[in-house]
Ligand SMILES: *[C@@H]1O[C@H](CO)[C@@H](O)[C@H](O)[C@H]1NC(C)=O
């Protein structure tokens with residue numbers, strides 16, 4: 061009778077275990093190494109280590125690539141000038157350097173600070189006026205950002221699915237950034253009629269890169285940040301909390 065009971069327990073255990081195996085197959089890719097505590101040191105290191113792989117995208121989890129990513133079409137309406145970018149290809153995220161990560165699990169608050177060199181390549185057209193020059197240009201565009209600094213501040217929440225598995229969710233976010241050390245513009249053909257004028261104005265834009273970036277850049281940065289945040293959100297909703305951080309969820 062005792063033996064029978066034991067056998068019974070073992071069989072039940074085995075069934076339970078195989079069930080666990082089935083429902084708890086790890087979803088996080090191997091490059092995610094969960095921290096055992098929320099120390100800055102561990103969070104920065106594991107975030108830094110994950111970036112080069114994370115930005116390649118994870119099609120099996122529905123997470124798109126971030127390096128490169130494409131801006132199909134983006135219009136920047138300015139007073140007196142309309143600039144549109146087409147097929148912009150943004151590269152460089154894989155080499156971003158993580159400066160700080162704060163994860164306050166109780167406060168449901170997450171902060172990520174990093175800096176990167178990014179390149180945006182594509183085509184553009186511009187119609188209107190820059191300064192006093194009537195502009196009517198179109199051609200290839202290349203913009204390089206050196207040490208763009210960014211701080212993203214995310215309010216999170218915990219979501220439980222119908223199987224009782226926990227996930228990080230996003231409540232809202234805000235961000236701040238600095239154009240960093242240098243932005244260079246290479247915009248071909250600003251004035252269809254005059255190569256010389258095109259070169260002169262392009263040189264002027266580069267000499268005044270900070271002012272020009274502040275005037276033109278925000279829609280592009282907003283677009284990139286929104287896309288990056290939505291990508292991180294997809295990842296959060298696909299991979300359980302327990303696989304991202306090895307600290308119990310605050311009640
Ligand atoms: C967390 O602890 C486990 C078990 O001790 C260990 O294998 C793992 O490397 C630790 N994670 C980190 C990121 O240090």
Ligand SMILES: *[C@@H]1O[C@H](CO)[C@@H](O)[C@H](O)[C@H]1NC(C)=O
Pocket residue numbers: 155156157175176177206207
């Ligand atoms: C960006 O490029 C500059 C100059 O080439 C270099 O000094 C800097 O370390 C780079 N920054 C990053 C985040 O790779």
